[in-house]
Amino acid sequence: MSTLAWFAIGSLAVWVWLLLGQGFFWRTDQRLPDGDGSPGAGPPERWPRVAVVVPARDEAAVLPLSLPSLLAQDYPGRAEVFLVDDGSTDGTGRLAGELAGRLGGLPLTVVSPGEPEPGWTGKLWALRHGMALARAREPAPEFLLLTDADIAHDPRSLRLLVSAAVEHDLDLVSQMARLQVVSVWERLVVPAFVYFFAQLYPFRWINRARPLATAAAGGCVLLRTETAVAAAVPDSIRRAVIDDVSLARAVRRTGGRIWLGLADHVDSVRPYPGLGELWRMVSRSAYTQLRNSPLLLAGTVAGLVVVYVVPPVALLAGAAAGDGAAAWAGGVAWAVMAGTYLPMLRYYRQPPWLAPLLPFTAVLYLLMTVDSAVQHYRGRGAAWKGRTYSADHVSRQEG
Known part of the structure; x- marks a missing residue:
């Protein structure tokens, strides 16, 4: 031959x-149930308190499409949103306050921690301040939803995430947001991006009782507060550029249980119209x-x-x-x-x-x-x- x-x-x-x-890896069936938990299961007896932490740097263009979806969450328990303005120059923090004042919904706190200290990536520096501010509340939240500023959530999103975490005793629940696919280049590149990621980190391997891989999707991560403290997150991963995978590994090192899947109710609103x-x-x-x-x-x-x-x-x-x-x-x-x-x-x-x-x-x-x-x-x-x-x-x- x-x-x-x-x-x-x-x-x-x-x-x-x-x-x-x-x-x-090529199957797309790793998704949260479209209800209040797994099939046949009812909602939690008590809905835990949740803090939503949003790091944002120069996101004024997408914030009107994403932040209202967080403020409008249909969550039976107590929840509030902390937006951390990471040195924006486009009025991101001011716009967030204006949107909250006009739309109402979940309480919003905007904080600006300043430039990151040496040894920190900007996003993790912002998350550190948002998480600390959330944990200072009385009583402290039992869960932290870490979500990017370009991510829009269906009104049921937080309810579904928390329900899955409580029902299956998970320490970290993460969904890979459905990215925008409109332009020709987005059609060619975006689905393949998720396909290649799943090939490297098969979701079924991550979600096994005895996992064979570890990863998360940084745009949407629900994390138990006590697990974040035990894993010293985000301080233990403060240098990480690929922060979602590093976060998952930090949680796994504490013995935490992780679930990762594709999203049906979480979408990225950031456009990538050109190849550049x-x-x-x-x-x-x-x-x-x-x-x-x-x-x-x-x-x-x-x-x-x-x-x-x-x-x-x-x-x-x-x-x-x-x-x-x-x-x-x-x-x-x-x-x-x-x-x-x-x-x-x-x-x-x-x-x-x-x-x-x-x-x-x-x-x-x-x-x-x-x-x-x-x-x-x-x-x-x-x-x-x-x-x-x-x-x-x-x-x-x-x-």
Whole structure:
């Protein structure tokens, strides 16, 4: 057999393993029940007190779409919102106060802690002050909902999160918000972003009684207050750029139980209309995820090529050259790849003809990852909202 055929067979073997042996990562059924708990279960006997903490930096453009959804939560217990204005220059804090005054709903407190101290990322510095302010209340909240300023919640969102945590005795409940998919580039890149994340951190493995993986989605995290104290969060992860995964690992180290799934009632309102915005979203932390390691970068690039690029190349080149083995193996591998992508496309309400384009999107992610490394070595890695974090700043917890 030709060298190309061997590569195609190797890629097919990897895809068979991914299909059956990687926690069924491609399924999209890990979601909160659409009610007050699991099927057949009633609501909690007592609804615990909750504090919602929202770190916000220059979010005036999206705040009118997200903050009203938090203030309007239909929650039977006591809850209040703490918005932490992280050095905004666009009037984020003032706008939040105006929205609360006009719309009413849950009580809102706006606080501005100033620039982060050395050794802290901006978001975690903001969370630290918001969480401390919430815990100072009497009585202290039993749960903390940590949610980003660009996340809109259905009125039932908090009720469903708390119900799941109480019913199943969970310390951390996290949902991956449904990202906006409108533009052509969003259609190509966004569903694949969640697909690749689930491939790295299969939700079923995370949600097992004996977990095989650990992760969370930072846009929507419900955390028990006593667990946050036991895990010394956020101080213990203050350097983390990929803070959601680091948070989950800190909780797991205390023996905490974690659940992660896709959201039906939590949506991102931040648009990414062009490739540039999506490129920056991925590249700002891609090399950090690889521990800033050239060896891991090389392995990732090689893996992406073998797994995603070889199948279509083998099919097309094999067919043109009369190499039946290469064409057959490449075609089957490409079909398996596309088949595993279909459930995520359905979740995002996208047409199935996008599935065969996954190799093209994988090449984009490969280039974004390489660019992330280039920016790192130019001293511009891990940049977000005007702040750049060096390799010395980033904690090893990211790996």
